[in-house]
Amino acid sequence: MVSKQSQFDALVRATSADLYRFAHWLCGNEALAHDLTQETYLRAWRSLDNLRETAAAKAWLVTILRREHARLYERKTPEIEPIDAVELPESDQRSPDLLGDDALVRRAMAKLEAKYREPLLMQVLGGFSCEEIAAELGSTPGAVMTQVFRARQKLKAALGGYGEEGKVYELP
Amino acid sequence: MNCLEFRRAIGTDPRHLDAAALAHRADCPRCGEAHERALAFERSLATAIAIPVPDNLAERILLRQTTAALHEPRARRMPLWSIAAAAVFAVALAATLGWRMFVANASLADLAIAHLAHEPFALSARGEIDDGAVRAMFAALGAPITRSPGHVHYLNDCRLGERLSLHMVMQRASGPVTAMYVPKRHEPRRDFEGLGVRGREATIGDGTLILLAADAREFDAIESQFHLAFAGGDGSAFGAP
Numbered sequence: 001m002v003s004k005q006s007q008f009d010a011l012v013r014a015t016s017a018d019l020y021r022f023a024h025w026l027c028g029n030e031a032l033a034h035d036l037t038q039e040t041y042l043r044a045w046r047s048l049d050n051l052r053e054t055a056a057a058k059a060w061l062v063t064i065l066r067r068e069h070a071r072l073y074e075r076k077t078p079e080i081e082p083i084d085a086v087e088l089p090e091s092d093q094r095s096p097d098l099l100g101d102d103a104l105v106r107r108a109m110a111k112l113e114a115k116y117r118e119p120l121l122m123q124v125l126g127g128f129s130c131e132e133i134a135a136e137l138g139s140t141p142g143a144v145m146t147q148v149f150r151a152r153q154k155l156k157a158a159l160g161g162y163g164e165e166g167k168v169y170e171l172p
Numbered sequence: 173m174n175c176l177e178f179r180r181a182i183g184t185d186p187r188h189l190d191a192a193a194l195a196h197r198a199d200c201p202r203c204g205e206a207h208e209r210a211l212a213f214e215r216s217l218a219t220a221i222a223i224p225v226p227d228n229l230a231e232r233i234l235l236r237q238t239t240a241a242l243h244e245p246r247a248r249r250m251p252l253w254s255i256a257a258a259a260v261f262a263v264a265l266a267a268t269l270g271w272r273m274f275v276a277n278a279s280l281a282d283l284a285i286a287h288l289a290h291e292p293f294a295l296s297a298r299g300e301i302d303d304g305a306v307r308a309m310f311a312a313l314g315a316p317i318t319r320s321p322g323h324v325h326y327l328n329d330c331r332l333g334e335r336l337s338l339h340m341v342m343q344r345a346s347g348p349v350t351a352m353y354v355p356k357r358h359e360p361r362r363d364f365e366g367l368g369v370r371g372r373e374a375t376i377g378d379g380t381l382i383l384l385a386a387d388a389r390e391f392d393a394i395e396s397q398f399h400l401a402f403a404g405g406d407g408s409a410f411g412a413p
Contacts, residue, residue, distance in 0.1 A: 012233050017225045041233045105220035149183040
């Protein structure tokens with residue numbers, strides 16, 4: 001029989017990196033993202049008995065994280081910069097040419113409105129379907145499809161060169 | 173699926189295309205090229221948003237969680253069955269403690285009256301107990317008698333508080349009289365009344381006799397018979413006060 005602690009260890013190791021990244025894109029602050037991630041897992045530990053299916057773990061954690069993030073704004077207005085003013089980290093291990101491309105994409109991503117950025121992050125980072133994103137955001141799959149489509153259009157337009165399809169095939 | 177629909181599909185999620193989109197991609201070279209570009213964009217997007225994660229993030233999370241867990245109450249949630257069991261236990265404990273407190277503080281007379289409710293059927297017993305059986309019960313209790321105290325219709329050894337006693341019922345003209353004999357306990361002679369029951373207790377032999385009845389008129393006679401049972405003789409020396 002797997003103990004609760006073993007289950008939680010596995011959950012943390014499998015999901016914490018992507019959850020931290022999601023938190024970072026949500027709040028735009030490294031320290032705050034770290035705190036949000038810690039708090040999310042602490043709450044997850046306390047209600048781990050509610051997690052029935054491992055397949056649902058990531059969506060469950062994202063729900064907790066988004067609630068924690070919302071609570072943060074309920075409690076106080078944090079003194080953080082708007083996400084589009086944030087200098088995004090570039091200190092990863094990739095080669096300088098790729099690093100330059102990443103920085104451009106990150107800046108474009110940071111400038112996206114939250115209503116486009118969040119569903120796109122959930123799709124690309126979390127691997128969620130449009131139906132799952134709609135359930136999480138309290139929206140409809142059709143609306144989510146439009147949001148992620150437009151998010152890609154805007155990113156491609158901001159980056160230049162990628163944007164031709166978006167311009168030609170604008171959704172109604 | 174036409175080209176417009178295909179471009180919408182790859183703009184929505186280029187990594188997960190349905191069968192119709194894949195069929196269109198196979199038939200349309202331009203849309204195939206567009207899909208390749210879309211996938212390349214997805215790769216660069218996925219790489220860019222995968223920002224660096226703090227060193228030892230998982231270990232830090234686990235450290236905080238295990239530290240917090242050490243200070244959590246052990247049993248935060250109880251299953252319903254254990255709540256029910258706890259409630260039953262609490263009631264039983266309260267009843268037991270209440271009874272023990274009552275026993276610790278109650279007089280012998282109070283205990284005897286309370287005992288009546290435990291064996292209510294005894295009052296209606298009609299079959300006469302054999303004299304030999306009555307003497308044997310007294311002997312077993314360490315309070316031997318030389319003769320029967322009269323016609324006994326119910327006989328049992330019962331606990332009164334912490335003490336073992338003999339519980340008897342004698343059917344008399346005025347109604348059933350309960351007699352309880354508690355060895356090694358010496359109470360001064362007195363009459364009492366409580367809960368609609370009239371009673372008397374008196375030291376007889378090496379113990380106390382308690383008589384209980386709705387009507388006390390037979391008490392003197394029965395008390396005398398018990399004196400005779402323990403001391404022998406005709407009982408005239410132990411008459412009513």
